[in-house]
Amino acid sequence: MHASPISLGGVCRHARGTQEYRLQLAAYALALTRCKPHSDFPDTLSGYTATDIRLLEVQLLTKHQRPYQMSEDDISEIDDYIAEAAMQMRLAVNGKPNDAIDPFDFVVTANPERCQWCGFRRICMEDLQCQEPAQMTLL
Numbered sequence: 001m002h003a004s005p006i007s008l009g010g011v012c013r014h015a016r017g018t019q020e021y022r023l024q025l026a027a028y029a030l031a032l033t034r035c036k037p038h039s040d041f042p043d044t045l046s047g048y049t050a051t052d053i054r055l056l057e058v059q060l061l062t063k064h065q066r067p068y069q070m071s072e073d074d075i076s077e078i079d080d081y082i083a084e085a086a087m088q089m090r091l092a093v094n095g096k097p098n099d100a101i102d103p104f105d106f107v108v109t110a111n112p113e114r115c116q117w118c119g120f121r122r123i124c125m126e127d128l129q130c131q132e133p134a135q136m137t138l139l
Helices: 022-034 043-047 072-093 113-117 121-126
Strands: 007-012 054-059 064-069
Touching: 022 054, 022 064, 022 072
Parallel strands: 007 054
Antiparallel strands: 054 064
């Protein structure tokens, strides 16, 4: 481990600040330490592992901060999560080419609070197809 770990922060605007984004921040740290660095990344980044990175989630609306530190077990858990999510996505599209995929073939989130912050909310609400059965199963 390096003498001074680098920090990775995430800013969240969740109204009550009750939702944690540890998994998301940890996945970013893992990606940063495994990817081919962009030209604007610090040269020293390649010398770090994901466990060297201090994670800090900042809730803007509540001014609450949540620090996280990753372990090797966390890294294994994140790798498993990514592999499972990738498999679910492959199964969901069932080999269809991109131009044959219809977003309304997929269910929406099981957490209706996510709709409040979704970047596609306007599109969903404007489109009458949002009332299709596949979309309404989890509402």
